[in-house]
């Protein structure tokens with residue numbers, strides 16, 4: 001075997017451009033968050049860092065609208081939080097119902113299968129949402145230990161109503177799991193009022209923080225399910241009994257916390273609290289409406305009817321004769337703006353436009369509409 005100590009030929013730096021990230025995520029981090037992330041590291045058991053963790057937990061409870069003691073930030077991106085929720089609540093053979101109306105619902109069902117669940121899927125065309133009756137009917141067919149839904153389907157732009165679902169699930173001793181990656185911090189998630197048992201999100205969307213630590217909360221019932229498992233959680237890294245002992249009073253070492261990302265999340269959540277949840281939701285609604293009016297003015301149509309359209313992520317139909325890839329490339333190269341293409345069955349059919357967190361403001365709407373007006377020749 002030959003070993004080489006050759007220095008890689010290119011050791012030059014890379015200029016990182018300042019893009020306007022109006023795709024499905026990441027969205028731009030708030031500059032105040034980025035600034036806080038550049039301060040010196042602390043040890044992960046330093047008393048100041050432990051205080052910061054406590055403060056993150058308090059702020060997460062505020063943002064999730066919950067009093068759940070088991071509320072923390074999972075190391076990793078939204079997928080890690082999704083996997084933590086599934087891995088901790090699912091045991092081999094458990095019956096799990098996943099409501100799939102987009103890419104991320106499919107991902108939850110795939111994860112539950114990998115953790116040995118007996119998964120049943122009910123499906124809707126991408127862009128539509130489930131009614132209470134759909135869920136009632138599905139639950140009449142068999143008893144489920146866990147029911148999973150995506151609140152804000154980033155692949156379709158649809159907002160799944162959650163009212164009343166927990167009652168149906170709890171009536172048969174099941175738990176309700178909700179993906180709030182594209183809703184938390186941008187629209188109400190109301191974990192306690194809606195009696196959601198497990199809910200998770202990501203940092204890089206409506207919270208305007210770089211990805212890397214992902215909010216998660218478990219209700220007392222979900223925590224009890226975790227305590228009463230027959231088998232240990234298969235994933236060591238995502239085992240919430242262990243993570244909970246690091247975030248809880250024990251302060252038991254489990255992993256080295258991503259220190260700078262925690263500074264960022266703390267700063268981002270403080271900004272959420274300073275603005276206030278209601279004001280923040282209203283800001284997202286307000287600028288989404290402005291975006292929709294502008295897009296309509298350009299003759300564009302929406303994939304999701306307004307009644308179920310997400311304010312944080314809009315799917316707009318690509319007009320006939322317009323080159324999807326070329327238009328997005330021009331937006332990026334000539335205007336410094338990123339938007340997303342369609343995922344899965346919506347590939348080539350829609351563009352996905354995010355107005356999330358820091359980016360939910362007039363400047364984003366204006367810059368995008370100006371660029372699209374020019375590129376579409378309107």
Ligand SMILES: Cc1ncc(COP(=O)(O)O)c(C=O)c1O
Pocket residue numbers: 024025077078079080082104150152153154155179181182202211
């Ligand atoms: C609804 C939803 N769930 C889960 C994820 C996965 O999060 P991440 O890409 O941060 O791992 C995403 C990411 O876009 C998402 O939009």
